[in-house]
Amino acid sequence: MNDAPPAIDIRSLRVDYGDFVAVDDLTLSVPPREVFGLVGPNGAGKTSTFRVLTTLMEPTYGEVILDGVDVLEDLESARRIIGYMPDLAPVPSDLKVWEFLDFHAAAYGLGNRSQRRERVAECLEEVSLTDQAGKWCKELSRGQTQRVVLAKTPLHRPRVLILDEPASGLDPLARRDLRNALRKLADAGATVFVSSHILSELAEMCSSLCVMNRGKLLASGTVDQVRHQLGSTERVLTATLLARHGEAGEWLSSQPAVHDLKITGQQVIFGFSGDDEAQADLMEGILALGIRMRAFEEKRSSFEDILVEVAENNRHA
Ligand SMILES: Nc1ncnc2c1ncn2[C@@H]1O[C@H](COP(=O)(O)OP(=O)(O)OP(=O)(O)O)[C@@H](O)[C@H]1O
Ligand SMILES: [Mg+2]
CATH class of the missing domain: 3.30.70.100 (Alpha-Beta Plaits)
Structure with missing residues (x-):
């Protein structure tokens, strides 16, 4: 068991859109170095939760501590330690793949030109996109675009990675790359929180996971524990x-x-x-x-x- 303080600590989180409760009293903690899954159907509240975790939205109430940083109090520190891959990743503009990544590397202040190039090359390699580095972003297929965004997420070596349905649109080989890349990031000390609708997909890449539906946490733990908590004897x-x-x-x-x-x-x-x-x-x-x-x-x-x-x-x- 892992006795270290949680890398992701969510306490009594609530998100309202007007009268609608999208996230309802969510309390959850994830130990460091885990690849932790969030599974739930459309509208469960996954993206809303992630948007709060990544400082993009203020919750109605609740607390979020990521790697010891209070996300709602200290936005700047939080942004430095978070790597976020949104569900509908913005399509890069008129840039080549490596330029797009280099642009972000520069924005994160990642060293000089050659250090940045090295880091960009590393991240492209992780998602098997090295041979596409010189291509225009707008010429990439959906899955390739997804992989470019995936390559960008760990660029600044974030301590906590939050990925919203990263596997959607990826072919089986790219999914395997994704699994390996996430495992490697966790082995190197990061904590990964990843969502999907498809449980089998998460079960393959996660050590533990939780299930959310209609804003509520229904179960959390290993696949077997979750099965037990959902009370399925069927x-x-x-x-x-x-x-x-x-x-x-x-x-x-x-x-x-x-x-x-x-x-x-x-x-x-x-x-x-x-x-x-x-x-x-x-x-x-x-x-x-x-x-x-x-x-x-x-x-x-x-x-x-x-x-x-x-x-x-x-x-x-
Ligand atoms: N900006 C918004 N204004 C009003 N309601 C919203 C808004 N964003 C999300 N919702 C509602 O909140 C609920 C949760 O949405 P959310 O996007 O968090 O779900 P999700 O689990 O990510 O779903 P999906 O699997 O479809 O991506 C949904 O019922 C949605 O209609
Ligand atoms: Mg979503």
Whole structure:
């Protein structure tokens, strides 16, 4: 476990747009050197949270401490330690790729011309864009543009990187580069906070993550902890029977927590929301009917399914 003070410390954060509560009492802390994920559907409040963290917006109330700096009190220090990649990254103007990065390096006061060039080259290399350095920014594809912005984010060696859906528009190879680049940044001492709609994408690159929906934090921790906190005990069970499928299906359908049962070939497949004991009872029940069972399999619903379920429940709440 990591006992160091958190690199990202958000306390009771609230963001209102008029009467609308976009971020509702968000309290969250992220230990240093983590690649930490924020997952949530459209409108969950991810970008609003990030805009406060990156000093672009004042919250209604709450506190944000990044790497020991109070972001709402000391904007200037905060901006020096933060690297932000916005969700809709501004398309660079009439500059070549390296000029765009050099311009930002100069704005951050990163040494003389040759030191800047070296740093720009390093950052381009990280996102496999070295061969595009001389291209006009306006001539880049969407994914390439995304990578230019990605190369710009760590330019000034920020202690905390905040990336809003950085993987959107990237091909699988570029996603792998992104994962490696974020891991490397964290290994070098930075803390990375990264958002996505797609959990599997975050699960691949993050050590821990949190789930937000309709402005509220629903769960936080490792993937397994989050699954547990979301209370998903839902699984899909398959009984492969040698005979009497209809009879087994009828009996199963009458049992509590069994739903959506269907029979295909030898298999009786159904959703089950009971606990382990109840599941063992089901197996025993089928055997007690004298039905010959060849296999009994369990598949947890995917994390993606759980999130859809959570978002749906919230939508109807
Ligand atoms: N400037 C604004 N004025 C009014 N409402 C806003 C404003 N910006 C965001 N909202 C509302 O706040 C909620 C949260 O928006 P936010 O952009 O933070 O969500 P998000 O999680 O980033 O969503 P997405 O996945 O679509 O990017 C949404 O319901 C949105 O309509
Ligand atoms: Mg957003």
